[in-house]
Amino acid sequence: MSSDLPESIQFLHDAEIGLGAWSWGDRIVWNYGKGYSDADIEAGFKISLENGVHFVDTAEIYGNGRSERLLGQFLKRTESPVIVATKFFPLPWRLTRASVTRALRASLERLNLERVDLYQIHWPSPLVPIERYAEGLASAHRLGLTRAVGVSNYDKNQMQRAYTVLSGHEIPLASNQVEYNLLNRSVEKNGLLARCQELGVRLIAYSPLAMGLLSGKYSPENPPPGMRAGKYAGVLKEMHPLLKLLTEIGQDWGGKSAAQVALNWCICKGALPIPGAKNVHQAEMNAGAAGWRLRPEQIEALDEASDAFSK
Ligand SMILES: NC(=O)c1ccc[n+]([C@@H]2O[C@H](COP(=O)([O-])OP(=O)(O)OC[C@H]3O[C@@H](n4cnc5c(N)ncnc54)[C@H](OP(=O)(O)O)[C@@H]3O)[C@@H](O)[C@H]2O)c1
Numbered sequence: 001m002s003s004d005l006p007e008s009i010q011f012l013h014d015a016e017i018g019l020g021a022w023s024w025g026d027r028i029v030w031n032y033g034k035g036y037s038d039a040d041i042e043a044g045f046k047i048s049l050e051n052g053v054h055f056v057d058t059a060e061i062y063g064n065g066r067s068e069r070l071l072g073q074f075l076k077r078t079e080s081p082v083i084v085a086t087k088f089f090p091l092p093w094r095l096t097r098a099s100v101t102r103a104l105r106a107s108l109e110r111l112n113l114e115r116v117d118l119y120q121i122h123w124p125s126p127l128v129p130i131e132r133y134a135e136g137l138a139s140a141h142r143l144g145l146t147r148a149v150g151v152s153n154y155d156k157n158q159m160q161r162a163y164t165v166l167s168g169h170e171i172p173l174a175s176n177q178v179e180y181n182l183l184n185r186s187v188e189k190n191g192l193l194a195r196c197q198e199l200g201v202r203l204i205a206y207s208p209l210a211m212g213l214l215s216g217k218y219s220p221e222n223p224p225p226g227m228r229a230g231k232y233a234g235v236l237k238e239m240h241p242l243l244k245l246l247t248e249i250g251q252d253w254g255g256k257s258a259a260q261v262a263l264n265w266c267i268c269k270g271a272l273p274i275p276g277a278k279n280v281h282q283a284e285m286n287a288g289a290a291g292w293r294l295r296p297e298q299i300e301a302l303d304e305a306s307d308a309f310s311k
Contacts (some may be wrong), residue, residue, distance in 0.1 A: 005200050009148050009174040011083060011117065012202040016267055016290040018055035018085075018274035019048045019283065020206065024070045025063020029227055032063060036278040042074050044283035049080040051287035057177070057204070057274045059087035059122055060107050072112035084111060085118035087152060087177075090125035090133070100136025104145050119146035120177055121162075123153045130158050134165035141171050150175030150204070156195050163199060173201050180205035180271055182214055182242060182262055182302060183235055184311045188269070197270060205266045208273035210235075214262035216243045235309060242305045249298050256288070261302075263289035268299050 005013060023030035024041050045056070058067045068086060075082055088094075088103045104119055119140055121133050137149040151162050154176050163173040176196055180187050180203065187193040187203065196203040209215055211228050213236070220236050223229040246258035253261070259275075263286060266273040277283035294302075 006172045009172050009200075009202070012055075012148065012174055012204075012272065015055040015083065015272055017053055017263065017286065018057055018083075018204070018272060019045065019053050019286070020274040020276035021056055021058040021067045021071060022062050023276050023278050024058070025066025027063070030276075030278070031226060032066075038070060040279040041070060042077075043280045044277045045071075045074050046078065047280050048277070048283045048287055049078060049082065051284060052290070053283075053287045054081055055083040055085065055272070055274070057085045057206075058111075059089065060103060060110075061087075061089045061122070065110050068107055068110040072110055076112065083117045084113065085120065085150075086111065086116055087120040087122040088133070088136075089122045090128060092127060094125075095128055097132050097136035097139060100133055101140050101143060101145065104140050108145065115145050115147060117147045118150055118174060119148075120150040120152045120175065121154075124151075124158050130154075130161040131165050134162040137162075138166060138169040138171055142169070148172070148174035150177065150202075152177035152204075152206075154178075156190070156192050159192070159195070159199075159201065163201070173199070175202040175204050175272075177204035177206055177274075179207050180266060180269075180273075181208050181210045182246075182265060182306045182310060183210040183232075183239070185303075185306065186311050193270065203271045205271040205273040208263055208266045208271075208275050209259055210262075213239065214243075214246065215257070215259040216247060238309045242302070245301060245305045249294065249302070252298075253292070257285055259285055260289040261294065264292065264294050265299060265302050268294050 026032050058071050086107050140146050141149050159176050166173050218224045246261045250256035250261045263273050275286040
């Protein structure tokens with residue numbers, strides 16, 4: 001499959017794991033400003049690069065532009081190559097294809113870059129046809145503002161429509177970024193993962209740790225803070241056997257953590273996980289999820305353990 005890939009998107013298939021930058025500036029979900037500082041985030045960014053993780057995913061709405069600005073500052077202070085992905089948010093007044101290139105130029109200013117590596121439509125819009133934003137992506141690509149283009153949270157049909165428009169411009173659809181982890185395997189069940197693989201579209205797995213739950217540090221007695229407590233209240237009660245298995249498999253691998261096993265499971269499924277990290281410890285641990293592969297029977301056991309309650 002990958003030998004047929006256009007050269008321009010090969011970089012996404014070469015990346016095994018990335019770094020998610022949602023928590024860099026976000027107060028509403030991640031409590032930015034409490035418990036982790038800009039210095040912690042930058043240290044996590046640096047250790048990721050040192051450990052071979054070069055793909056960073058941000059978005060214009062993360063922290064209302066703060067995530068992009070922080071990344072822009074960090075980029076100035078590193079010599080290492082960084083693959084930068086950001087996203088367009090379909091705000092209700094963004095009704096034209098030109099809104100895509102306009103928003104990208106604003107992102108580039110915050111990032112202090114002339115072009116990004118991947119520009120993604122964050123969500124399909126209820127107001128704007130898929131085709132119109134896909135045309136916007138094609139313009140951004142033609143103008144050299146992005147090396148590759150992708151979508152996010154698109155179902156099979158929406159992805160196909162974007163793919164078709166871009167094909168008309170001889171531009172490959174590079175990626176579809178969707179939620180994928182051991183608690184949410186809908187992309188396996190609804191055929192999206194398989195379709196991505198057929199089309200050569202890289203499936204980027206967001207929330208690959210189920211927002212931290214698959215690290216095993218949360219439990220019904222010690223729930224995660226903020227909105228995550230409500231979102232995961234039910235599943236927290238049911239996931240103990242899965243966490244136990246993740247830990248056991250990690251031990252079998254000479255001391256890998258539950259988080260590392262959960263991320264490696266994503267890699268083994270053919271996805272590119274982009275775990276978020278707030279500090280050095282998390283970033284370093286997540287980088288250690290790449291460079292090895294679970295055995296087939298371990299993947300099967302994890303699938304089985306998650307079958308009972310995963311989406
Ligand atoms: N396209 C979209 O619509 C969309 C939606 C969501 C996310 N994303 C992207 O995907 C990225 C990752 O998703 P996510 O941030 O939602 O969830 P995630 O990667 O599943 O979880 C990240 C959180 O888990 C905890 N954590 C991370 N590494 C850990 C480790 N090794 N040990 C223990 N805890 C650890 C941290 O939070 P605590 O320390 O607070 O527990 C961290 O903020 C985002 O940053 C963003 O780039 C995209």
